[in-house]
Amino acid sequence: MSVDSVFVHKMWNDKELLKMVDGGIPFPMLSDAGGKVGTIYGIYDEDAGVETRGRFIIDPDGVVQGYEVLTPPVGRNVGESLRQIQAFQLVRNSKGTEATPSGWTPGKMTLKPGPDLVGKVWEVWKTEMAYEK
Amino acid sequence: MGEDLKIGCARPTGGPVGETVDAKETENIIKTEEQAMIRVGQKAPDFTAPAYHKGKFVSVKLSDYLGKWVVLCFYPGDFTFV
Numbered sequence: 653m654s655v656d657s658v659f660v661h662k663m664w665n666d667k668e669l670l671k672m673v674d675g676g677i678p679f680p681m682l683s684d685a686g687g688k689v690g691t692i693y694g695i696y697d698e699d700a701g702v703e704t705r706g707r708f709i710i711d712p713d714g715v716v717q718g719y720e721v722l723t724p725p726v727g728r729n730v731g732e733s734l735r736q737i738q739a740f741q742l743v744r745n746s747k748g749t750e751a752t753p754s755g756w757t758p759g760k761m762t763l764k765p766g767p768d769l770v771g772k773v774w775e776v777w778k779t780e781m782a783y784e785k
Numbered sequence: 786m787g788e789d790l791k792i793g794c795a796r797p798t799g800g801p802v803g804e805t806v807d808a809k810e811t812e813n814i815i816k817t818e819e820q821a822m823i824r825v826g827q828k829a830p831d832f833t834a835p836a837y838h839k840g841k842f843v844s845v846k847l848s849d850y851l852g853k854w855v856v857l858c859f860y861p862g863d864f865t866f867v
Contacts, residue, residue: 653834656863661837664863680836680845684859692830694822695859700795703859710829710855714848718825724794727867728858737854 653682654703695721755782794865
């Protein structure tokens with residue numbers, strides 16, 4: 653979503669993005685003229701008249717699980733967004749009984765928070781795991 | 786004669802020049818449009834927006850996606866490089 657019109661979205665998709673992604677952009681490119689939606693989401697930069705790089709992860713109940721906001725010159729890391737979605741999905745499927753420690757990626761061990769784990773995380777989770785790929 | 790614009794990732798914009806708007810008036814506008822940041826764990830505000838999707842112009846409503854995971858991305862503008 654940006655403040656550009658749907659006509660400009662079409663031109664960007666057809667003239668440039670189509671050359672990067674086979675078949676063009678698969679998801680809807682939303683237009684927010686005037687930044688009304690961006691304002692409610694707190695990412696509209698009124699002075700510049702544009703939206704900053706805000707990214708929101710919304711779960712199947714419509715609840716915001718996470719967000720990230722960057723200033724215009726720095727691009728996002730899609731892999732990190734996907735990792736977070738996979739983590740939120742795992743937590744949701746476990747009905748909140750499992751938690752993903754720092755550095756978690758799919759397949760890695762999760763934690764089951766409870767009285768037995770208090771003060772014992774150091775036994776099962778090591779600092780290096782925060783940096784592992 | 787126009788000056789060369791410095792082109793970066795922020796969309797180039799202009800603004801009013803000359804006499805400044807009465808300070809009191811500006812203050813009122815700011816008060817009524819105070820921004821509140823979204824909070825995690827709370828409902829995402831619903832909205833509808835026009836969209837370009839696979840060759841068509843359509844209207845998209847966030848709440849139509851209930852039951853699915855949604856990634857909502859904002860960006861400064863088309864053709865902004867990154």
